[in-house]
Amino acid sequence: xxxxxxxxxxxxxxxxxxxxxxxxxxxxxxxxxxxxxxxxxxxxxxxxxxxxxxxxxxxxxxxxxxxxxxxxxxxxxxxxxxxxxxxxxxxxxxxxxxxxxxxxxxxxxxxxxxxxxxxxxxxxxxxxxxxxxxxxxxxxxxxxxxxxxxxxxxxxxxxxxxxxxxxxxxxxxxxxxxxxxxxxxxxxxxxxxxxxxxxxxxxxxxxxxxxxxxxxxxxxxxxxxxxxxxxxxxxxxxxxxxxxxxxxxxxxxxxxxxxxxxxxxxxxxxxxxxxxxxxxxxxxxxxxxxxxxxxxxxxxxxxxxxxxxxxxxxxxxxxxxxxxx
Amino acid sequence: xxxxxxxxxxxxxxxxxxxxxxxxxxxxxxxxxxxxxxxxxxxxxxxxxxxxxxxxxxxxxxxxxxxxxxxxxxxxxxxxxxxxxxxxxxxxxxxxxxxxxxxxxxxxxxxxxxxxxxxxxxxxxxxxxxxxxxxxxxxxxxxxxxxxxxxxxxxxxxxxxxxxxxxxxxxxxxxxxxxxxxxxxxxxxxxxxxxxxxxxxxxxxxxxxxxxxxxxxxxxxxxxxxxxxxxxxxxxxxxxxxxxxxxxxxxxxxxxxxxxxxxxxxxxxxxxxxxxxxxxxxxxxxxxxxxxxxxxxxxxxxxxxxxxxxxxxxxxxxxxxxxxxxxxxxxxxxxxxxxxxxxxxxxxxxxxxxxxxxxxxxxxxxxxxxxxxxxxxxxxxxxxxxxxxxxxxxxxxxxxxxxxxxxxxxxxxxxxxxxxxxxxxxxxxxxxxxxxxxxxxxxxxxxxxxxxxxxxxxxxxxxxxxxxxxxxxxxxxxxxxxxxxxxxxxxxxxxxxxxxxxxxxxxxxxxxxxxxxxxxxxxxxxxx
Numbered sequence: 001x002x003x004x005x006x007x008x009x010x011x012x013x014x015x016x017x018x019x020x021x022x023x024x025x026x027x028x029x030x031x032x033x034x035x036x037x038x039x040x041x042x043x044x045x046x047x048x049x050x051x052x053x054x055x056x057x058x059x060x061x062x063x064x065x066x067x068x069x070x071x072x073x074x075x076x077x078x079x080x081x082x083x084x085x086x087x088x089x090x091x092x093x094x095x096x097x098x099x100x101x102x103x104x105x106x107x108x109x110x111x112x113x114x115x116x117x118x119x120x121x122x123x124x125x126x127x128x129x130x131x132x133x134x135x136x137x138x139x140x141x142x143x144x145x146x147x148x149x150x151x152x153x154x155x156x157x158x159x160x161x162x163x164x165x166x167x168x169x170x171x172x173x174x175x176x177x178x179x180x181x182x183x184x185x186x187x188x189x190x191x192x193x194x195x196x197x198x199x200x201x202x203x204x205x206x207x208x209x210x211x212x213x214x215x216x217x218x219x220x221x222x223x224x225x226x227x228x229x230x231x232x233x234x235x236x237x238x239x240x241x242x243x244x245x246x247x248x249x250x251x252x253x254x255x256x257x258x259x260x261x262x263x264x265x266x267x268x269x270x271x272x273x274x275x276x277x278x279x280x281x282x283x284x285x286x287x288x289x290x291x292x293x294x295x296x297x298x299x300x301x302x303x304x305x306x307x308x309x310x311x312x313x314x315x316x317x318x319x320x321x322x323x324x325x
Numbered sequence: 326x327x328x329x330x331x332x333x334x335x336x337x338x339x340x341x342x343x344x345x346x347x348x349x350x351x352x353x354x355x356x357x358x359x360x361x362x363x364x365x366x367x368x369x370x371x372x373x374x375x376x377x378x379x380x381x382x383x384x385x386x387x388x389x390x391x392x393x394x395x396x397x398x399x400x401x402x403x404x405x406x407x408x409x410x411x412x413x414x415x416x417x418x419x420x421x422x423x424x425x426x427x428x429x430x431x432x433x434x435x436x437x438x439x440x441x442x443x444x445x446x447x448x449x450x451x452x453x454x455x456x457x458x459x460x461x462x463x464x465x466x467x468x469x470x471x472x473x474x475x476x477x478x479x480x481x482x483x484x485x486x487x488x489x490x491x492x493x494x495x496x497x498x499x500x501x502x503x504x505x506x507x508x509x510x511x512x513x514x515x516x517x518x519x520x521x522x523x524x525x526x527x528x529x530x531x532x533x534x535x536x537x538x539x540x541x542x543x544x545x546x547x548x549x550x551x552x553x554x555x556x557x558x559x560x561x562x563x564x565x566x567x568x569x570x571x572x573x574x575x576x577x578x579x580x581x582x583x584x585x586x587x588x589x590x591x592x593x594x595x596x597x598x599x600x601x602x603x604x605x606x607x608x609x610x611x612x613x614x615x616x617x618x619x620x621x622x623x624x625x626x627x628x629x630x631x632x633x634x635x636x637x638x639x640x641x642x643x644x645x646x647x648x649x650x651x652x653x654x655x656x657x658x659x660x661x662x663x664x665x666x667x668x669x670x671x672x673x674x675x676x677x678x679x680x681x682x683x684x685x686x687x688x689x690x691x692x693x694x695x696x697x698x699x700x701x702x703x704x705x706x707x708x709x710x711x712x713x714x715x716x717x718x719x720x721x722x723x724x725x726x727x728x729x730x731x732x733x734x735x736x737x738x739x740x741x742x743x744x745x746x747x748x749x750x751x752x753x754x755x756x757x758x759x760x761x762x763x764x765x766x767x768x769x770x771x772x773x774x775x776x777x778x779x780x781x782x783x784x785x786x787x788x789x790x791x792x793x794x795x796x797x798x799x800x801x802x803x804x805x806x807x808x809x810x811x812x813x814x815x816x817x818x819x820x821x822x823x824x825x826x827x828x829x830x831x832x833x834x835x836x837x838x839x840x841x842x843x844x845x846x847x848x849x850x851x852x853x
Contacts, residue, residue, distance in 0.1 A: 031728025035735065038443055042368065043772050044736055046445055051737075081360050082524045083497045084504045092523070148556055155564040163560045164552060165527075270552045270561075272526040280358070280525065280553060283697075285728045 008309055012302045019298035020071065023291055024064050033080050033285040054080075067291065076292035081284050086292045090274055095177050096166055097266070097273030101259045103189055104197035108258075109251055112201040116208025117240060120216065131205065138202035143261070147195040147268035154191060162188045164270035196265040200254050204247060211243040249308075256304045260297045348545035349852050351835070352567040353845065354552040358525050361508040364481040365442040365496040368752075371571075373479045374844035375549070378530055379420075380481035380513035383411060383430065384474050388838045388849065390657070390754060392474065396425065396482055396514065397462075405797045406469035413460040417537045419484045420511070420518045427456040432485035432494075441496040446752075447480040449473060471797045475753040487512045516540070516848045517547065525551060530847075542850050562587050562830045568852065569837065570830040571845050575644050575701060581830050590829045593648050595655045595841050596750040598699055600633075600709070600820040602626060602743070605767075605780035609743040611691025611721065619690075620743070620779070624682040626817035630668050632675040632716045633709060635822055642704045646826035652810055654751065654759050655824050657841055661807040665814065675716045687717025693745040694722060695730040700825040706746055720744070740778050747778065748825070750842070756806045760790040764813050781818030 034051055051057055055066065070077065076086040115135075119128045138146075155163035167184030169177040179185025215221065216239055224234045263275030270276065274293060281289035357371040364376040385395035397411040417425040434454045437444050451467040466473070488494055493507035511519045516538065517530040530547040532540070550567070552558040555574045561567045563584050573581055578589045602620035603609055609618050619625045635649035648656070649667055656662035679687060692710070696703035703724045710720040725733075734742040751758035766782035767774035773787075774780070789809040796802040813819070827843050838849040 031726070032732035032737065033728075034737065035728065035731040037367070042443060043445060044775055046440070046443075047737060049440060078504075081358070083361050083363075083366065083508050084524060088504070089524070092526075148560075151557070151560045151564075155566070156560050159564060162566055163564050164557050164566065165550060267554050268557060270550070270554060270557050272523075276553075277525065283553070283726075283728070 004313060005310065008306055012306050015302050016295070016298055017068075020068060020291075020295060021064070023294040024060075024067060027287050027290065028060070030282065030287075030290075031285045033287055035285075037080055071291075071295060076295075077288040079281075079289050080286045081281070081289075086288045089277060089289065090292060090296065091175070093272060093274045093277050096179075096271060097259060097262055097275060099179060100189065100192055100196060100265070100271060100273060101255065101262055103193040104262075104265075105200065105251065105255055105258055106197075107193050108197035108200035108204055108254075109247075111197075112204030113208050113244075113247065115201075116205040117212060117235070117243075119205065119209040120212035121235060123213075135202035135205050138198045143195060143199065143264045144268050146198060147192070147265060150191045150195060151268070161191055163191075166272055192265050192269040192271050195268070196258060196262055200251075200258060203254070204251065207247055207250060208243055211246060212239060215239045215242050253304060253308065256301050259300060349543055350546040350548060351544050351569065351847060351850055351852055352548045352550070353569040353571075353847065354550050354558055354561055354567045355571050355845070356551070356553055356555075356558065358551045359522070359528050359549065360524060361497065362511045362519065362522060363493070363497050363505065363507045364483065365437055365444050366508070368443045370843050371845075374846055375528070376481055377479070377515065377844065377846060378517040378547070378848060379511050379515045379519055380483065381515050382478045382480050382482065383413075384477045386478045386840075386842075388840060390840060390842060392478065395478065396430075400474070402471065402797075404469065406471035406473065406795070407466050409464040409466075409473065410457075411462045411464065413462065414537065415460055417514050418535050419487065419514055420533060421484075421487060423484060423486055425482075425484075425514055426459045427462050428459075429482055429485045430454065430462055431456060432488070433480070433482045436483065436488070436494065436496060437480060439495050443496075444480060447476050469795045469797070471795070472753060472755055472757065475755050481513070483507070484512050516542070520546075542848050544847065544850060544852065547847055559830070562832070565832065568832040568835050569845065569847075569850075571843075572700075573828040573830040575646060575828065578644070578646070578828055585833075587830055587832050590831055590837060590839050591646060591826050592839050593655070593657070593824050593841060594750075594827045594843055595658060595754070595824065596699070596748045596843075597650055597653055597655055597824055598702075598705070598746065598748045598822045599650075599653060600629070600822065601745050601747060601777075601779040601781070602629075602818075603740070603779045604782070604818070605740075609690060610741060611743045613689040614684075619682070619684060619688055622682045623817060624678045625684070626820075628675040628678040628682070628716060629713070629718075630817050630820050631671045631678070632718075633712050633820055633822070634670040635667060636670070637712075638705060638708055639823060642701050642708050643823070643825070646700075646828065647823040648826075649823045650821045651814070653749070653763060653813065653819060653821050654756050654810075655841070658751065658754055659756050659803075659806060659810075661803055661810075664807065665810065672712075672715050679716060679718075684717070687719065689719040689721065691743045692720045692722050693730060693734050693742040694724040695727045695746070696724040698727040698730070699746075699748045702746060702748075705822070709746075734778050736775055740780070742778060745778060746822075747776075749776070754842070756810075757790065757793050760786065760793065760806070760809050764809070764818065765790060779818070781813075781816065783812055783816055783818070786812045 034047055038047055055063060074087060079086050079089055082089060115131045119131050122128050151163045154161045165188060166179050167188035168182040169179050169185055170181045171177050179189055221234060221239060224238055262273060263279055266273045266275035267279050277289060278293040355371055359372060359375045360367060364380050382395045383397040384392050387393050396414055396417060398414045399412045401410045413427060419425060431454045434448055437448055449466060449470060453465045455463045457463055488507060491506040493505050497505040497508050509522060516533055516536045518533050520529040520531045522528045528549040552561060558570050559577045562570045563586060565586050573589050581587050581589050604620050606618055608616060639645060639647045639649055651665040651667045652662055692706060694702060694706035706722055706724055710722050713720050732738050734740060734745055749763055761773055762776045764786060765774040765777060766787055767777055767780050786809050789805050793802055793805050796805060827839060829839060831837055834853040836851040
């Protein structure tokens with residue numbers, strides 16, 4: 001068992017190194033950071049001094065080694081654009097991204113499950129057909145298009161909801177800011193959360209629908225009916241509970257991608273989170289921010305997968321046997 | 326208990342937002358960020374305009390860009406520009422209450438020339454600042470420089486005592502590992518102070534109640550948010566969530582004007598967009614002509630000048646929002662501009678010239694172009710590819726984002742281009758800057774011609790440029806500038822295309838002054 005855990009952890013470390021390597025190679029092709037930091041009439045001697053002070057003249061392996069060494073100390077350097085420590089910038093932006101991601105995931109789970117159950121139980125009703133059609137839209141339309149359509153409908157034409165930003169936020173404990181406690185903060189959350197969660201919602205809805213239909217055909221549901229249990233108890237007490245096990249696994253796995261793919265939603269809604277910071281960093285060749293963000297997202301996925309693997313190991317007896325061997 | 330506290334915070338936030346709703350708040354969104362509050366970190370238009378609300382220079386520029394007094398009430402130019410006496414304004418207070426004195430100016434003059442400053446060229450290296458009394462400064466130069474103060478409106482004076490006390494005596498270097506105090510806090514003399522600043526997210530300005538000058542705005546608060554995405558920025562204006570946006574993308578101008586909430590304020594910008602040729606290499610990097618460089622031939626360059634139809638670019642690509650240009654400087658910046666006419670668009674004559682130069686069937690060349698730096702830059706280049714195809718020149722266009730483009734074509738990248746599009750605003754708003762940086766011969770080891778990417782060179786023009794720098798008589802100076810531009814046009818070293826237009830989106834209840842240098846200055850803003 002211990003050997004299995006150690007093996008998985010070592011594999012994760014190897015993946016992180018690979019992420020770092022790929023990220024680092026990519027930075028060689030994004031352009032020259034210096035040009036974004038100086039005016040067009042800055043003298044070249046000043047430019048050369050700047051380049052040297054950032055260590056950009058060192059050979060690539062030296063730069064890579066320094067990057068890994070600093071990353072091990074959670075030291076990602078100073079943003080070229082803001083002249084502020086990258087860890088501080090990311091920490092300031094993390095609450096915005098996390099609140100958005102969890103709201104979107106909650107929305108996807110809640111609405112997805114309700115719609116899925118309805119579609120499974122009332123398969124032939126008109127509303128179920130409508131849900132199916134909506135889910136097709138959610139799967140096929142790209143996120144940025146959905147975002148812009150929502151902005152035009154609800155912000156520009158109807159004027160009901162804000163088109164950008166996070167509204168007023170309240171600071172909690174000096175390290176977290178929340179938009180949940182103000183009216184403008186909650187209003188600002190609605191459109192981006194729907195945009196970000198729509199794809200996951202349709203995924204969950206389709207999953208719940210097919211799982212539920214499967215479960216409804218099983219013998220124990222028939223026996224439950226034969227025992228004379230109420231329809232309500234059968235549907236929600238027995239069928240839904242069994243449906244939800246794979247749904248929760250998928251939803252947990254998808255949380256990582258919701259956080260990572262928030263980049264597009266954050267850009268469309270000008271949501272001041274880590275994704276927007278990353279996108280601006282790409283435009284301005286702000287390598288320290290790009291590096292730190294990619295490492296963070298890489299770490300997130302590696303951690304989620306590691307936990308899932310370990311959990312499976314504990315739960316599934318067949319894997320336990322394989323581990324012992 | 327903590328829930329109670331959170332509830333109180335929420336109530337307080339509600340209360341605050343309802344109070345500020347009654348005051349006049351101007352909400353402003355720009356494509357770019359306000360990155361650092363240190364006024365010596367980034368020499369870039371949007372940043373300069375933001376800092377201009379908080380800090381002030383010794384001089385200032387008015388609504389028409391004319392130089393006027395700023396923190397210096399008046400100045401005298403002695404010995405043809407070798408010695409300057411500045412009388413500083415009395416009774417000016419920094420935002421923290423300290424008095425503004427000559428010490429602050431001398432401190433700023435040292436600070437702006439330190440390594441890490443992006444404004445080294447604002448104050449000449451050899452300028453010596455001497456304090457005569459608390460409100461008089463003498464500046465002496467090794468050689469006369471009658472336009473020394475041309476860029477001093479954006480050389481912002483910072484407070485000595487406050488900067489030194491807060492460990493900010495030197496500009497924040499790019500490689501700094503700890504944030505500097507002055508990058509996140511401010512203390513100026515200007516009409517606004519910064520109440521809160523979250524880099525890249527939001528900056529709130531409040532009026533300075535003790536401002537020495539006349540109040541020309543009616544605002545109680547400015548809230549600035551960077552919105553990099555074009556569609557989002559326009560949507561924010563149309564939905565009434567912001568009052569001012571800069572820029573409005575050209576394709577959205579009609580839509581903004583059609584709405585009942587906002588309109589577009591458009592006008593000519595000072596930046597000139599032009600094409601340049603590699604005239605240095607003996608063989609072009611990206612061409613099918615081997616063993617010689619076609620752009621070294623005057624006739625080829627003249628042919629290019631005649632084959633490009635600036636009016637069509639204006640009508641089709643720029644949707645009418647550009648001013649075709651015959652000169653490498655905007656007409657607002659040089660009084661003699663009207664004497665220069667655009668060359669006639671004549672593809673037949675251009676073809677003939679090419680044939681005379683030995684290319685009856687044209688030739689092939691690469692072209693470098695940014696696609697996110699200037700207004701519709703990528704489309705301009707595509708239009709030019711089509712126009713040159715008419716005279717038989719096959720252009721292989723390489724349009725890329727600015728980060729990659731500048732890395733390839735500028736000096737650190739080795740000027741790796743054969744034919745390119747670039748834009749230039751003379752920082753000094755004076756012809757000398759163009760003649761020196763763009764039209765001057767490249768000389769290793771001096772800054773002359775550093776932005777002359779194609780290496781155009783005419784020694785006669787350089788001689789004139791040196792004389793123009795030290796000439797104090799305006800009429801004589803203008804005559805020399807005219808002569809220099811005439812030489813440049815005869816050499817066809819560049820193809821000037823146009824001045825692009827500024828497009829700001831403003832709500833209908835807002836009045837703004839649009840200055841041609843594209844600085845959005847809200848101390849002239851009025852909101853009903």
